[in-house]
Amino acid sequence: MNNTPDSIATSQDQIPADLLRLSEAIHGMPEPYAAQLAPLVDAVMESTKRRRRILTLVQDALSQLRLDMKYLMFDLEATRRERDEYRLKLEE
Numbered sequence: 771m772n773n774t775p776d777s778i779a780t781s782q783d784q785i786p787a788d789l790l791r792l793s794e795a796i797h798g799m800p801e802p803y804a805a806q807l808a809p810l811v812d813a814v815m816e817s818t819k820r821r822r823r824i825l826t827l828v829q830d831a832l833s834q835l836r837l838d839m840k841y842l843m844f845d846l847e848a849t850r851r852e853r854d855e856y857r858l859k860l861e862e
Contacts (some may be wrong), residue, residue, distance in 0.1 A: 784822045785815055 796807045824861060 784819050786818070789815060789818065 788813070793808075793811050796804055796811050798804075799807070
C-alpha cells in the first residue's frame with residue numbers, strides 16, 4: 771500500500787475523529803491493556819474504511835446509472851421524434 775502523506779491523510783479522513791482518538795488512547799495505555807484492546811479497535815477502523823470505500827463505490831455507480839438513464843431518455847425521445855416524422859412522411 772502507498773504510504774505517502776497524501777494516502778495517510780486520505781486514510782485518516784475516512785475514519786471518524788472519535789475513533790482515531792479512541793485508538794490513540796488505547797495505544798497510550800499500559801501494554802497489557804493495549805495489547806488486548808488494540809486489535810479490536812484496529813478491526814473496527816478497518817471495517818469503517820471498508821464501509822466508506824463501499825459507500826463511495828455505490829455512490830459512484832448510482833451517479834453513473836443516473837447519467838446513463840438521462841442518455842437513454844434522450845435517445846428514446848429522439849427515436850420517438852424520428853418515428854413520428856417518418857409516420858407523417860408515410861401518410862403524405
